[in-house]
Structures are given as C-alpha cells and as structure tokens.
Amino acid sequence: MSAEKREFQAEVAKLLDIVVHSLYSNKEIFLRELISNASDACDKLRYAAVTQPELAEGDGAWRITLIPDKAAGTLTVTDNGIGMNRDDLIANLGTIAKSGTAEFMSRLTGDSKADMTLIGQFGVGFYSAFMVASDVTVTTRKAGEDQGWCWTSEGKGEFTVTEAEAARGAAITLTLRDGESEFLDPHRLRAIVKRYSDHIAIPVVLKDGDKEETLNSASALWTRSKSDITPEQYKEFYHHVAHAFDDPWLTIHYKAEGAIEYTGLLYVPGSKPLDIFHPDRKQHVKLYVKRVFISDESEELLPPYLRFLRGVVDSQDLPLNISREMLQHNPVLAKIKAGLVKRVLAELKKKAEDAEGDYATFWDTFGAVLKEGIYEDFERKADILELCRFRTTAGESLASLAEVAGRLKEGQDEIYYVTGDDVAALKKSPQLEGFLAKGIEVLLLTDPIDEFWVPAVGEYAGKRLRSVTEGDVDLAKVAGGDAAAQPEPEPQDGGIDTLVAALKLSLGERVKDVRASARLTSSPVCLVADSGQMSMHLEKLLKAHRQLDQDSARVLEVNPKHPLIKGLAAKVASSGREAIDDMAWLLLDQARIVEGEPPADPADFARRLAAVMEKGLGG
CATH class of the missing domain: 3.30.565.10 (Histidine kinase-like ATPase, C-terminal domain)
Structure with a gap:
C-alpha cells in the first residue's frame, strides 16, 4: 500500500x-x-x-x-x-x-x-x-x-x-x-x-x-495505605486517571470491608469537564476487578448526577471475566454503587459544613449536575437537597434551604422562587417587585433542572415551594417592608376596571386574562402564569428544544399605581377603548421583552411604537 x-x-x-x-x-x-x-x-x-x-x-x-x-x-x-x-x-x-x-x-x-x-x-x-x-x-x-x-x-x-x-x-x-x-x-x-x-x-x-x-x-496507587501516599502522588494519579491538568477539588480514598470488599479512589475535579452536560451523561470512573481494568463507562457504577467524579473503584468480589453487559444487573455492583454514593454525599456534606467558602466553589461548578439527583434519586432526595445551595434576593452569598426557611417573614407560609436563564436578569424581573418591597427572600433558580426538581419536591420543612410568577400569589398576609413601596389596591373610582376590560377586548386571545396587580410596585405591567399553567421559563426551554411550537396565552397584570396605567385608564374613560388599542399591544410586547421573549409580531411592534412616539411629539 x-x-x-x-x-x-x-x-x-x-x-x-x-x-x-x-x-x-x-x-x-x-x-x-x-x-x-x-x-x-x-x-x-x-x-x-x-x-x-x-x-x-x-x-x-x-x-x-x-x-x-x-x-x-x-x-x-x-x-x-x-x-x-x-x-x-x-x-x-x-x-x-x-x-x-x-x-x-x-x-x-x-x-x-x-x-x-x-x-x-x-x-x-x-x-x-x-x-x-x-x-x-x-x-x-x-x-x-x-x-x-x-x-x-x-x-x-x-x-x-x-x-x-x-x-x-x-x-x-x-x-x-x-x-x-x-x-x-x-x-x-x-x-x-x-x-x-x-x-x-x-x-x-x-x-x-x-x-x-x-x-x-x-x-496500583489505590492499593497502598493512605499514610504512604503523598498529596503530590494523589494529584498526579488524578492527572493520569482523569487525563486532566487541573488540580482536584476533593480526594476520597477509602476501603470498604465486610460482606463486600472494594477500594475507591475518587476525585472531584477542580474545573468542569467539557462533556458534563452532554445528553449521554456518561460517568468516567474506572472499574477494576482485582486490579484488572474492566470498564471506564460502567453505567451501573455511579448515578448520572455524580458523573463529574473521576477515579477508580477496585472490587474483590466481582468475577474477573464479567462482561460489560453482565454488569448492568449485578447485585454486587448495585451494593458497591450504593456504598459509593453514600460515601460521596457524606464527604460533600462534611465539606459544606467545614469549608463553606470552598464548598461554594464546588457548587458553582457542579451544583447544576448534583441537583439532578433530587429529581432522579428518590431514596437520597432529602440528603441531596441538604447539599444544595442557592442564589437569592437576600444577598450575594449562597444559601441553603434551611437558611432560607429560617428567614421567613411573619405570616409567610411559603418559600418563593423564580426561574430564568440569568441571576442578574432575574433580579430585575417585575414579578419580584412586590416581594422585594415586603422584604421577602426569593430563590433565584437558573438551571434547567430547577424546572423539574422543584415540582417533584413540592415543599421543604412544611413550607410549600411556590413560583412568584403564579398569578394568585397573596402578599397581603406577609408582614413587613416599606409601606410606601407596597402595591396599592385598585382605585375606588373603578377606572382600573374599565381599563382592564378595554385591554381584554384589544388583546383578545393573545392573553388568558388581564388583572390589576398586587405584586408590581414600579413596573407598569408583567406577565404571569395562571393557576395550573406551565411556567414561562419551562415553556421557553421546551420551545428551544422544539418540544413546543407555540406560546401559551398568559395573564397580563397591570400596576394601578403606575402613572402610565393611570393615564391609560383616564384615556379610556374620556376617549373609549379604540384610543388605546396600539398602546395595549405595546404593553403586552413590553411585558414579553422583559421576560426575554421577542414581540409577538416585530413588524407590528415597530409600527405601533413609531405611531405612539409620533403622537407624543405632537404629530
């Protein structure tokens, strides 16, 4: 050749x-x-x-x-x-x-x-x-x-x-x-x-x-006594087994003895592996039997939510000639898996308790992966939940659910959360205005898995987990906050009722309902999910993955306290619904844009915006 x-x-x-x-x-x-x-x-x-x-x-x-x-x-x-x-x-x-x-x-x-x-x-x-x-x-x-x-x-x-x-x-x-x-x-x-x-x-x-x-x-390094292995040797073995150049964040080396004997030398990497969010979710811990390499892709060795781990597990009890297919239903491997998961979660708990700042580094790197276990591993759901840390509206540091539950306001019987793509954007969400005015802490959830584990958990410490975007949230029962910034009830003159009716007629089926808001303090409008509706962020994720092909109609809430809404109410009272038809659609598009969605019809949005600005200039 x-x-x-x-x-x-x-x-x-x-x-x-x-x-x-x-x-x-x-x-x-x-x-x-x-x-x-x-x-x-x-x-x-x-x-x-x-x-x-x-x-x-x-x-x-x-x-x-x-x-x-x-x-x-x-x-x-x-x-x-x-x-x-x-x-x-x-x-x-x-x-x-x-x-x-x-x-x-x-x-x-x-x-x-x-x-x-x-x-x-x-x-x-x-x-x-x-x-x-x-x-x-x-x-x-x-x-x-x-x-x-x-x-x-x-x-x-x-x-x-x-x-x-x-x-x-x-x-x-x-x-x-x-x-x-x-x-x-x-x-x-x-x-x-x-x-x-x-x-x-x-x-x-x-x-x-x-x-x-x-x-x-x-x-084999893992067969030696821990006292005979230097930190440098542990680190170099990590480089070898993980094909990595970073330093491990955590090293776990132990020998299980008793009915089943095995040795585990596991590492939590210091940086995020490139394939961590690949759909196949493969784990990369190598399985050995009596120091003979068997597989580095054994799906039954560790659950997918621990796929960030690297290292080796060496069993004394599995047969040396076991095939990769036979591993899938092997009871010995199932017990090894249970032991590994228990040990890893215990080590992470210890780090979370003893080194809060260091644990925050781990959480920012692998928290989104570990949270998958809340949804997938019913047996260990509570243990994993205690390891979770969250960004909240209360400050820049991470908080556990226990800490958030311990800071509930008087009269607050629910733990509130909001989902989205970015913490900075969520902090500016109009849906939070009433909660911030009351001083209510809200979880800021930005990982796709958050849309699935929260409904699966439902509550924590007897407190329901509830999205701030649900349309019927009642903030009146919660004490505290700046009275001047509180949402005010609708005006007694009924002008807001007339405006709401006009907006419903103008927008038709594009909205599920129009309501006066009890959550807005500074923004004129926002979109919320009606009771029982899919969250707007989940709908956005499903559309991005082509699992939905159209938007659901949402509830448009208007802020009776906002000068724009008051002005529109007065305009309807004096000139009728047709006078605010373009502005009704602009309000809806404004609410969509704040949620990270494009206007329903960009061409119509541009035309209406130009017309309103022209009128504002006296045209």
Whole structure:
C-alpha cells in the first residue's frame, strides 16, 4: 500500500498550533501523557485477554519502555498493549471525534495555562508530544490482527499512514527539536517518571544501551495505605486517571470491608469537564476487578448526577471475566454503587459544613449536575437537597434551604422562587417587585433542572415551594417592608376596571386574562402564569428544544399605581377603548421583552411604537 496522506481535522490543526507555539511552561508533561496513554492501552488488552487469551499470546508481561537514542536524537515510548489499526490511527490521532468538540474549541483562549487544562481535560494529551518533537512516528499493530501500520506527522496540518511491520502494541518515536536533548538524559527521565508516573501499575522501564531499569513503583496507587501516599502522588494519579491538568477539588480514598470488599479512589475535579452536560451523561470512573481494568463507562457504577467524579473503584468480589453487559444487573455492583454514593454525599456534606467558602466553589461548578439527583434519586432526595445551595434576593452569598426557611417573614407560609436563564436578569424581573418591597427572600433558580426538581419536591420543612410568577400569589398576609413601596389596591373610582376590560377586548386571545396587580410596585405591567399553567421559563426551554411550537396565552397584570396605567385608564374613560388599542399591544410586547421573549409580531411592534412616539411629539 502506498503512503496515504491526510489532513488533520480543523480542530486538531488548531490544537496543534496552540501546543507547538504556546505551551512551553511545563514541557516535561508530554512524557506523562504518553506513559498514561500506554498504560491505558495495556489495561484494555489485559481486560480483553481475560475472555480472549489469544490476544496477548506470547507477550503477557505488560510493560512500557523508554528508549533514548542520543545519536539519532530520538526518544521512543513503547507498550505491548491493545495497539491500533489504520482506522484507529485516523480516528484517534487525526480527528477529535467525541462529544464536546464545539465547546472545546470555543473555550480555547490562547492563554497557555488555561488551554493546557482544556487540552488535557479533552483527553488528547498525545499531541503534547509536539511541544518537544519536530516530528512524531507511531508504529503499531492491533492485538488479534496481522497487519501493522505507521503514522507520521510534523504537526503542521497533515499526517501520513502506511502499512508497516510492527510488534503488537505501539511504539511512539519523537524526533526531538533542537534544545530538547535533556529528554534523552537518563537522569532527567528518571526524575520525570518518578514525579508524574510512579503510580502507574505497569512497569515503566528505561532501556539505556544494554541496560534496563524499572523507574516506577509499578503498584496500583489505590492499593497502598493512605499514610504512604503523598498529596503530590494523589494529584498526579488524578492527572493520569482523569487525563486532566487541573488540580482536584476533593480526594476520597477509602476501603470498604465486610460482606463486600472494594477500594475507591475518587476525585472531584477542580474545573468542569467539557462533556458534563452532554445528553449521554456518561460517568468516567474506572472499574477494576482485582486490579484488572474492566470498564471506564460502567453505567451501573455511579448515578448520572455524580458523573463529574473521576477515579477508580477496585472490587474483590466481582468475577474477573464479567462482561460489560453482565454488569448492568449485578447485585454486587448495585451494593458497591450504593456504598459509593453514600460515601460521596457524606464527604460533600462534611465539606459544606467545614469549608463553606470552598464548598461554594464546588457548587458553582457542579451544583447544576448534583441537583439532578433530587429529581432522579428518590431514596437520597432529602440528603441531596441538604447539599444544595442557592442564589437569592437576600444577598450575594449562597444559601441553603434551611437558611432560607429560617428567614421567613411573619405570616409567610411559603418559600418563593423564580426561574430564568440569568441571576442578574432575574433580579430585575417585575414579578419580584412586590416581594422585594415586603422584604421577602426569593430563590433565584437558573438551571434547567430547577424546572423539574422543584415540582417533584413540592415543599421543604412544611413550607410549600411556590413560583412568584403564579398569578394568585397573596402578599397581603406577609408582614413587613416599606409601606410606601407596597402595591396599592385598585382605585375606588373603578377606572382600573374599565381599563382592564378595554385591554381584554384589544388583546383578545393573545392573553388568558388581564388583572390589576398586587405584586408590581414600579413596573407598569408583567406577565404571569395562571393557576395550573406551565411556567414561562419551562415553556421557553421546551420551545428551544422544539418540544413546543407555540406560546401559551398568559395573564397580563397591570400596576394601578403606575402613572402610565393611570393615564391609560383616564384615556379610556374620556376617549373609549379604540384610543388605546396600539398602546395595549405595546404593553403586552413590553411585558414579553422583559421576560426575554421577542414581540409577538416585530413588524407590528415597530409600527405601533413609531405611531405612539409620533403622537407624543405632537404629530
């Protein structure tokens, strides 16, 4: 077969440009990434060989070998793992064919530290080789296949794939750039492996001429005693298992003993993984059985709402030859899952109680994911709810539901909330005006899951959870607030009744009803949901996902205290309904715009606005 030349996917080309030209702050990590990938390749073959022993036939002593060649100026990293064929090379080294690609590219900034975190987080640490190499060659043969392949590239936009003779596994040869000869020095290689890869459970061997030397401890880190593991070793194992460059926010290492024995070494990342909100909601904790890798996508190991966790779980009780399909209904795994969830929630509770400021960092990063458990995990709903923190109208700091419930006003028997896309926008919502005037604290909920867990919970500490956008909220029973700012009842002269009737006639079926408002203090109008109606924010979300194709008619509330509403009432009384017809539609469009919705008919909105302004100028 002749050489097959192909161009990198655009995302890879951009990534390579960043790697080569920007990421020089810590170049030695390229070796950590290559060793980590080699370790994963050996793990995958070791698992496959449990049921297909012929795949590892003739070479079942797993190892990773470093071969520096000072004369040639090359460093080769070899493994005897699963290997790759032609399609694997193109898919793994030529494209980024995974979820989160678009977000990954949009978040690349050119800042070397930030971008390196993203690159590692996206699991493409192989490309870090180009920080020190002018060209890279990968010679490989996939286990169970006879044909070997060679992938070469200078990292400048294209790569070449050809047939080649190859041993099972992969050999990655880096032709080092001028000035990078330090990575051929055995002393330097020892130090790098000891610092970054000592925890790798497979021997990392330095081959220097005829001499061979194992550089790492080659024992699974999670099997060691916690007292024998340094914080630096924990951190480097996180970098390996998560393919990440950030530091973990929380490390959980424990051994469960008793009827079922397993070890868990779990990490909460310090930054948000790119695929955290992908629809498949995969978890990324690796499952081992007696230190043999089984799977890194076991859906039954952890619930989706803990998918931000990274790490390993090693069971002593599962059968070594268990298939991924058999895992789905295994009672031992179900008990391990229950134990893991209980431990993780307990550790998060401890952090929430002992380090409030630090916990706020976690909540801002992963709170939206953890809240999914309130809706999905009935058994642990109460425990998860106690871990939740919320933005409220009471200040800038986060608050628990217990704290909000403890601050209810005299006469307040409900906990109020409002949903939307953005905290800053919610704070300006007209629906809040009456609540703010009364000094009533309102939860500001901005995650899509909030539309689902709140109705599922219903109440907290005997207090109903109620949206401020419901049309029949009664604030009169709540004591307190600035009397001058309170919503006032409709005027006794009945003018507001005439205006309401006129607005109903003008707007027709575009509104469900028109009412005088008991919640507005400074805005002239707002839209609210009638009793039993879907919330406006949920309707907006469903429309965005094309699950609804039209708006529901809402209740338009008018503020009898506002000068505009008083003026319109007087205009109707003196000139009749037709005199305010255009202004009625402008009021409705104004209420829609405040809710983040476009005018019902932009062309008519523009025409009416121009006509009203013209009249205002005496035209």
